[in-house]
Amino acid sequence: MNSIQTDTIRPFAPHDAEAAAALFQAVMLGSDTRPPAGLAAYFRSHFLDGPFADPDIPSLVYVSSQGGVEGFVGVAVQPMRIGERTVRAAILGTLMVRDHAQTPMAGARLLKQAVSGKQDLTLSESAGDASLAMWRQLKGSVLDRHSLDFVRVLRPAQFGVEMLEKRIGAARLLSPFARALDRFAGRKPGPLRWTGLPADFRTQGGVHARPASVDAIAALATDSLSRNAIVPLWPGNCLAAVIAEAMDKPAFGATHLCEVVTKAGKPIGGFLFHQAGRGPAKVVDILHAPGQAGPVLDALFIYAHELGAAAVQGRATPQLLDALLSRRTLFAHESASVIGTKDPEILKAFQEGRAHFNGLVGERWTRLMGGSFR
Numbered sequence: 001m002n003s004i005q006t007d008t009i010r011p012f013a014p015h016d017a018e019a020a021a022a023l024f025q026a027v028m029l030g031s032d033t034r035p036p037a038g039l040a041a042y043f044r045s046h047f048l049d050g051p052f053a054d055p056d057i058p059s060l061v062y063v064s065s066q067g068g069v070e071g072f073v074g075v076a077v078q079p080m081r082i083g084e085r086t087v088r089a090a091i092l093g094t095l096m097v098r099d100h101a102q103t104p105m106a107g108a109r110l111l112k113q114a115v116s117g118k119q120d121l122t123l124s125e126s127a128g129d130a131s132l133a134m135w136r137q138l139k140g141s142v143l144d145r146h147s148l149d150f151v152r153v154l155r156p157a158q159f160g161v162e163m164l165e166k167r168i169g170a171a172r173l174l175s176p177f178a179r180a181l182d183r184f185a186g187r188k189p190g191p192l193r194w195t196g197l198p199a200d201f202r203t204q205g206g207v208h209a210r211p212a213s214v215d216a217i218a219a220l221a222t223d224s225l226s227r228n229a230i231v232p233l234w235p236g237n238c239l240a241a242v243i244a245e246a247m248d249k250p251a252f253g254a255t256h257l258c259e260v261v262t263k264a265g266k267p268i269g270g271f272l273f274h275q276a277g278r279g280p281a282k283v284v285d286i287l288h289a290p291g292q293a294g295p296v297l298d299a300l301f302i303y304a305h306e307l308g309a310a311a312v313q314g315r316a317t318p319q320l321l322d323a324l325l326s327r328r329t330l331f332a333h334e335s336a337s338v339i340g341t342k343d344p345e346i347l348k349a350f351q352e353g354r355a356h357f358n359g360l361v362g363e364r365w366t367r368l369m370g371g372s373f374r
Contacts, residue, residue, distance in 0.1 A: 007062065007064050007065050007106075009060055009061070011055075011060060012043075012060060012061050013048075016043075017043045019068070020069060021035040021039040021040040021043055023069060023072055023098060024096065024368070027097070028094070035373070038372075038374060039373040042371075046076070053076075054075075054077035057117045059074045060075070060114055062097065062109065062110055070097060070098045070099065071097040071106045071107065072110070073093075073111065074368075075090050075092055075114055076090075077091070077119065078091055079232070080232050082229065082346060082349065086233065087121065088121075089119060090117055091122075091363055092123070093368070094363075097110070111134050112138060115340050120341065120343060121339060121343065122140075122340040122341065123337070123362070125357065125362045125363060132336050135336075145317075145318040146318065146353075146358055147333060148333060149315055149332050150316045150330065150332075151311050151312070152312045152324075152328065154304060154310060155309075156196050197301060201302065203299055203302065207260060207261070207268065208299055208302075209258040209271070209303040210259060210261060211256075211257065212257055212258055214244050214247075216270075217243055217259065220269070221239060221243075221270075221285075221360060222234075222239065228356055229352075230350070230354065243257070245365060246272060246364075246366075247272065248367055249274050250371070252274035252370040253279070254274065255272070255274055256272070256304075256307070257271075257272050258272075258300075268288065268292040269287050269289060269293075269299075270286075270296075271285065271300050273300075273304070273312070274370070275304065275307060278310055279310060280311040281307070281311070281312045281313070283300075283312060283314025284314070284359055285358070285359025285365075286317075286320060288320075294326070297320070300312060301327075315358040317357070317359075337357060337358060
């Protein structure tokens, strides 16, 4: 008598890499072409062999009754220190299911099993409406102050053309007029001066941004993030590798890794962003010493403006919110950062903004967002 095969969820294994890459190509990139070989290799290296892979807390695949991989959730395990304890955070990303209509519960089952692992806390910074509803059913909490995307407009007319061009390609013909309008508005007081960056905008005390090495930013990140109640841990040279990978996003444009220094050359912060053409500067992360969020942001805005960027956009952190609010910044909510934990001390620290999440601690630094695998 033949046994009836049913769909299953099991740990991601090396032989699943090609299927997971094809799923990513179809679901996340919306392409029916064959994925490049480098994509499957990345799934193996990042989710199975890399420093954030933990066999006790694996990534998961959803396998149909016919034996095909039809769903996947990626899990990266980030060690963290809280007080004298070391805990493991499972950072979830790349939750994808091939056909929701055929398997409506596959995503929920993947998420439920991933959240139920051996980790001390579970985090995600890209929960959309559907997955957010699942998180709430699993008693997860939304980290409101980690869930705001910000835009600081530098050139209002140019920014408007950039937004319009996404819908109407011919709008690019308006770019020369937009640049002329922004140059004029930057020299004159008026409504546009409020959203743009005036030509006479300067930082206080000679603070400025300059290109920095990966090691310099790694040292800066280690120092600034160690002041939080929950401190991310990167063994060996792991943090430098994270920063180097975060720089490798050709789909987002040229990479700019900078430190912000005083007139005397003392580092007070740093940032990493990508920019294509005259489009917005897309920030991966912003780091700053205590009390220096404002000057670091000012240096970032000037640096991006000098490159010709229309705006600066990125994900806010609780430590940046006050400085962003006082600098004519617009906010939107595109996806939520969420947490699941039974530890009240951990939950309180994140909810009060005493733990860094997003950017170098999360999923946005990975090559799955903006990287090339050819």
